[in-house]
Amino acid sequence: MDELNFAEQTAARMKELYGLAGNHEVIRRTILSRIYYSVHHLSRYLLRRIGLRPETWRRNVHQRVIDEMRRQFVRTNMMNVEVAAFLTDMRRHRVNADYQLHTIISEGDVDDMFEIFDAYLNECRRLLEVIA
């Protein structure tokens, strides 16, 4: 399974899970976390496609992926600015879901996550065609 397929499959399965048990906060937290990791992997895949080697990075890997996406694709006008910030946004949602147990993760948060995930995924699909 490649990273694009992984992201698509993750979103599809998480939407199913949300429909089945989205009324439970543990499920909502799990969905936010899984969705973020799928776009993290997809972003690493994009960086690998242009010759970078994220698998060799040892420190601050998540932030470095975000920074390199910015450098390699946004500043070169290959990726739309309005979508680029969503990777950080999704990471923030993931950190909130994984660490901040006293904040409420609402159904609205999950709906928003799916929405920005879809926008980011579509931009990555477009980018993959450009850099192919």
Next chain:
Amino acid sequence: MKVSERKALKQRITDLATEQFGDLLTKIRFSGPFEEEDLDVDLILRRRIPLKELGTKLWNINEPLFEEGYNVLIGHEFDERPKKKKAKRKAES
């Protein structure tokens, strides 16, 4: 990060967020760091706005902070849904 630097960073983020979102911004919630970031930020927005507009505004906050060497995680939340639920609950009771 020193307390004074953290305070200055919070103010910088508040200024940038206010500049971008204006009256849409109802609250800024600071927390963290939880991993390797300097600070975590949730921007609570009064109502839903188009995705492109949201993304651009978030970028306009993220980019200067990146240029200034900060590693800040900024997310957003809309506060319209809970209000609707509260209103619905009131109507039902």
